Amino acid sequence: MALIYKSFVLSFSVLGRMIWPLLGVFVVATVIWGILSMLSLGYSDVISGPITATFIALMGMRAAFSVLGDNSKTSYDILALYAVLYGLVLMIAKAGAVLVSNFSAVIFADWQLGTAVSVQNLVNAERALQSGFALYAISANIVFTFVLYTLVHVAMAVPLASAARRAGHRSKHTGFFHGFGRKFIPLFCVFTLTFFLQFFFNLISAFFALLLLFGSFVAMIFFQTVPDFDPEFIITGVLAGLGLIWLHAWGWTASAMALIDSDQAMSEKQTKVQAFNPTPELDLRALRKSRE
Secondary structure: OHHHHHHHHHHHHHHHHHHHHHHHHHHHHHHHHHHHHHHOOOOOHHHHHHHHHHHHHHHHHHHHHHHOOOOOOEOHHHHHHHHHHHHHHHHHHHHHHHHHHHHHHHHHHHHHHOOOOOHHHHHOHHHHHOHHHHHHHHHHHHHHHHHHHHHHHHHHHHHHHHHHHHOEOOOOOOOOOOOOOOOHHHHHHHHHHHHHHHHHHHHHHHHHHHHHHHHHHHHHHHOOOOOOOOHHHHHHHHHHHHHHHHHHHHHHHHHHHHHHHHHHHHHHHHHHHHHHOOOHHHHHHHHHHHHO
C-alpha cells in the first residue's frame, strides 16, 4: 500500500499549489455559468456542477503531476474540453448509481421484512409510510449510494488522471477510458476515507460560512457596525476549509500516482514479454538458415 502512504505525503504539496487556482476557478465559473444560465433559462444549471467539479479535479491532478516531476505546460482549452466530456460521463454514471441504490434499498428492505420482492412492491408507495420499511430502506440507501458513488470515482480515477496528463503540451495520446479500474484496492481505500471525512468537513465549513454571513448581515443591517468575530472562530473556519481541500488533493494525488504506477507496470510487463519472445524477423531468418 505504498501508493496510499506516498499520496498522503505528497497531497500537502498539491494542496499548497491549488489554493489560489481554486479561488480563480470559482470566480470564473460563477461568471461563466451565470451567463449561460440566463441564456439557457436555467437549464445549464443541471450540468454546471459536474463540469466545474471535473475541471477542478483535472487541475488538481495536473498539480499532482507537477509535484511528481511533470512540468509540461497545461493546455487549458483541452482541459476544459475534457472537463465537459468526463463531467457528463460522471454525471450519467452517478445518476445510474443513485437509481441502482434506490432499487437495491427497496429490495433489501423487503427482504428484511420478509416481503416478496416483485415489481408491484417496488412501485407501491404506501409501504413508504411503514416505519420498519422506511428505516431499512433509508439506511440501505445511504450505504448503497455511498458505496456505488465511491466505486464510480475509483473506476474513473485513472482515466481522469490520464486526461489531465493529456492536457499537457506534447503529451502522449491515450484512450478515453485508459486505465479504467486500475489500482482499484488502494484507490478504493483512499476514496472511501476521503469521501467519509468530506461529509463532516463539508458540514463544518458550511456551518462557519453561514454563521459568518448571518453575523455580518445582522451586524450591518440592525446595528450598522462591522461584525467583530473572534479570531479563533475565523481560524477554525479557515482550517476546516483547508481540510476539505486537502481531502480532495489526496484523491487527486492518488489518482495521478496510480496512473504512473500502472503505466510503469504495463511497460515492464511488455519489456519482459519482448525479452522472452524474439522478433519475427529473427525467427524467419533462423528458419531460412535451418532449411538451407
